[in-house]
Amino acid sequence: MNFKHLLVVASVLIFTxxxxxxxxxxxxxxxxxxxxSLQANSDVEAFIKPYREHVNKNLDSVLAYSVDTYSKNDGEYNTAVGNFMADAIYEQANPVFKKRTxxxxxxxxxxxxxxxxxxSKGNVTARTAYGLMPFENSMVVVDLKGAQVKELLEYLAKAKRAHPISKLKLAIDxxxxxxxxxxxxxxxxxxxxxxxxxxDYLYNGGDHMDFFKTNDSLYDLDYKIRNALIDYFKKVDTINPVIDDRFIQLKN
Structure with a gap:
């Protein structure tokens, strides 16, 4: 077979x-x-162990003390734990916002x-903050017009839930x-x-809080709620929140 025939055969084979x-x-x-029943990999476990111990030490270090156990189901329109969270993040966020604006x-x-x-009653740790707020939600400040604030208040009145508020006092009939x-x-x-x-979740319309979505005047504090809670825990010795009159329904 000459070279020409070999080239033709090779081309046919490649095409095929x-x-x-x-x-x-x-x-x-x-x-x-x-x-x-699955066997752990000893090499992987040995590699992870110091990191796990370091993380657990940070999460379980005692930061404060809670005098009782508080649940979000303890109140009708405001709860002790909800009041605590709203008040705590206000205290942590306001100095940041004021410094910037x-x-x-x-x-x-x-x-x-x-x-x-x-x-829970007892020692409060960083792990407590992760339990209360496991999400990566960040704090934002929205410049709301009066008409939007009115929508916000009407939303709270009709929602019939103890959405946490701070510095605002609301009564519904x-x-x-x-x-x-x-x-x-x-x-x-x-x-x-x-x-x-x-x-940021509510600003983007979460829980149907659409009065936030219509506003572009947003200040992102780049400060996670969970981190604000941890910072607050570090500042205080004892946590003793109460149900109060910040959001109530009038009986008459």
């Missing part, structure tokens, strides 16, 4: 191989249960569902209408704007 197709005709799989936050609004555990709303003992002026501290 390019035309071949592989077809997937079956996928097989099996479920592997992760149980205590020269202004104060007017009030706080969080969501009842965002409280993910009880605050028997028909779940807003009876009064004030800041620092002064009625809210719906012709003014107010700086409202909340989290």
């Amino acid at each position: 191989s390019c035309k071949q197709e592989n077809h997937l005709y079956r996928i097989e799989g099996k479920q592997i249960q992760i149980t205590d 020269g202004k104060d936050i007017d009030f706080v609004l969080l969501n009842h569902g965002g409280i993910r555990s009880i605050l 028997a028909d779940f209408n807003v009876a009064s709303a004030s800041l620092h003992d002064s009625p809210i002026d719906f012709n003014k704007n107010y700086f409202v501290l909340t989290n």
